[in-house]
Amino acid sequence: MKFKIKYADQIVGLFVILSFVAFGMVVILLGINQRWFAKNYTFHTVFESSASLSPGTSIFMRGFQIGKIDRVKLNEHNLVDVDFHIFDTYYPKVREFSLLELSVSPIGLGTQLLFHPGRGADLLEEGSFIYTSDSPQGRRIIELELADIPPKDDTITRLLSNVNPLLENVNRTLTGVNRTITEINTALSGESSGPLGDIVFDIRDTTAQVPETMTMVNTLIFDAQGRLGDLLDQVQNILGESDTTMGHIAGITGNLLETTESLRDPTGLVPRLLDPQGSLDTLLNDDNQLFDSIMAMMAELEESVTTVGRIISSVNSEVPRLVSILNETKVAIELTQDVLEGVRNNPLIRGGIPERETQDTQYNSIRVRSFE
C-alpha cells in the first residue's frame, strides 16, 4: 500500500511554526517562573558581619520566601551594607518598624535570614532602611513589641519537648514493675488476698491430697493383677484353635501347588484343551524363538508407547504456549487492523491511500521454441 501525504509542504510549515510558537511559550513560562517580569521592591540594611550573607541569600517570613539579597558590601565604618529586595506579592508586609534577623542555629544547622513585619500603620517606601534585630533600634522595637515576631521553634526546642513525655512513660513503667514484684512477694508469703494468693492456696490443698490418691492407685493395680490371669487363659484357648485352622490352610496350599505344576507342564491340561498342534504348541516347543520374538515386539511396543506418551506429554506442555502465541498473534492482528483503520481514516493522508486495489490479468507474448 502506497502512502502519500497531501499538502506535505504546508503541513511541515505548520509544524515548524507551531514548534517556534511552542518554544517561545516555553521561554515565557520559564521567565514567569523565574520572576523575570515581576516587580521587586528594594530596601537597605546594615549588619555587623557578612558571615552567612551573600548575594542570592533568601529572606524568609514564617517559612515563606519573600525576597533575596542583591548586594553585600563593606562600608567605610567597617559595617556591612546589604541591599535586598522583597517580592511584590509580599510588599504589603513591609510596614513601619519591620526588622531583619540573622538566625543562626546553635547546633550548626545553618542560618536563616528572617523578616519580621512591623506593626506600624504605614508601608515603608522602596529604598527605606530596615533595622536588624540585634541593633539598638531593633532591640528597642522588640521591647516595645512594635514588630510581629513569632515564638522560636527551632529543632532543639522540639527535641527537648519530646523528651519529657518519654521520661514520664519510663517512670510509669518502672512503677508498674515494682508494684507487680511486691504483689508476687506478698502472695508467696501467704498474705495476699488477690488471684495470685488464691493460686498459691490451691497448690497447697492439692499437695495435701496426694497421699490419699496414691492409696487409691495401689488398690486399682491389685484388682487388675487378678483379672490378667483370666485373660491369659482365654488367649491360650484361642491359640489352640488357630493351630487347627492352620492345618486346613496347609491342605489347600498343597492342592494349589499341584494345580500350578499341571499348568506349568507343556504336555498337561492346557495344551490338551488348546489344540496340541496349534500356535500355542508351536510357541511352547520352538526353543523360545517365537516367545523371544513376541517379547522383543512387546519391548518395542512398550518403548513406542513410552515415546508416544512422552510426545503427548510434550505436546500437552506446549499447548498453553501455543494458545498463548495464537492469542498474542490475534491481538497483534487486531491492533494492526486498528492502526491501519486509524491511518486510513486520517484526514491528512486520506486521499493518498488507494482504497481499491487494481485487478489485472495475465497476458504474455508467445515464444516459438523450434530450432531449424
Added chain:
Amino acid sequence: MKILIVVFSALVFLGCSSLPRGAQEVFDTRNEAANFLRLGDGFFSQGQMDSAIQFYTEALRANQRVDFVEGTILARSSLGRAFLRAGRMQDAQRELNDAYFDATLLQEPAILGVTRNNLGELYYTMGNKPLALEFFTTALESQEREDNLTPILYHNLGILAFDERQFDQAQNLFTEALRLNRRQGNATEIGANLYMLAQIELRQQNIAAAYDLAQQALEADQRAENSPGIGDDLELLGFLSRRMNRYPQAFNYFRRALGVATQLDNLELTRNALGNLVELSQLMNDDELAARYRELLFRLPN
C-alpha cells in the same frame, strides 16, 4: 496556556481519528480478489500451474460473490491462460470463451481486447491459425489507445508471420513490439521480442546476430526474473553455441537451462537440455558424463 494545550491536543486527536467515515464504499472482497490474482500471477510466472489455477479460481469466486463483472472477466482470463499453459485445452477454451462472452456484454474496450488476445493465443496453440489471426487483428484494430496489450498484439501477429516464414514482416512486428515495450518498460515482454528476433536471425542463418540477440533476451529476462523466458533463452544460446562449435560454452548453457527446467517442472525443456548434454559430453570425449546424463534422460517420464 492550558486552553492552548487543550486546543492543540484536540487538533492532533481529530487528525488521527479512527472513526469510520459515513458514506464508505467497501472494497474488501475486491481487494481480496486482487490479492488472489497477484498470488496466482506469481505461481504462473514460476511455472507452478496447479497453484496458479487454485488462486485464480479463488479470485474468480471472490469477484463473483460481489458480482464484480470486470474482475470476474479478468480472473476468468487468467484462469483460462493457466489451463492453456497446463495443457488442459477444454478447460482453457471454456474459461476463455466465457470471459470473452462476458466482455462483449460489458463493452469495455480494454477488457474486450484482452479476451480477444487470449482466444487468439488459444486457437494458435490449438493449431487454428486463421482464427487466431482474426482474433489478434480484431483486438488490435479495436484498440482505442495504446496500452500494455498493444505490443503483445504486435508480437503475436509477428508470431503468425514467423510461422508463415514471412520473416521481414515478422521482424517489423517484433521490432515495433520491442519499441513499445521499451517505452512502457515491460522487461518480460522485451525478452520475448528479442528472443523471437534471435529466432528470425537463426532462420536466416545469421548465427552471430542471433547469438547476440539471444544474449540480450537473456539479460532482459534475468532483469525481470522471468524464469520460463530465462530457460528458453539459455536453451537457444546453447543451441547457437553448439552451432558455432563452442562445445564447452554450449554445455554450460544447457546445464543452466537444465537447472531452470527442473525447477519449473518443464519436462520438454528438461528432455531437450539432457539430450544436448549427452551429445555434447560425447563430443567432448567425456563418456562418464554422457552416461550420467543418459541415465537421467531415461528416468524422465514419457
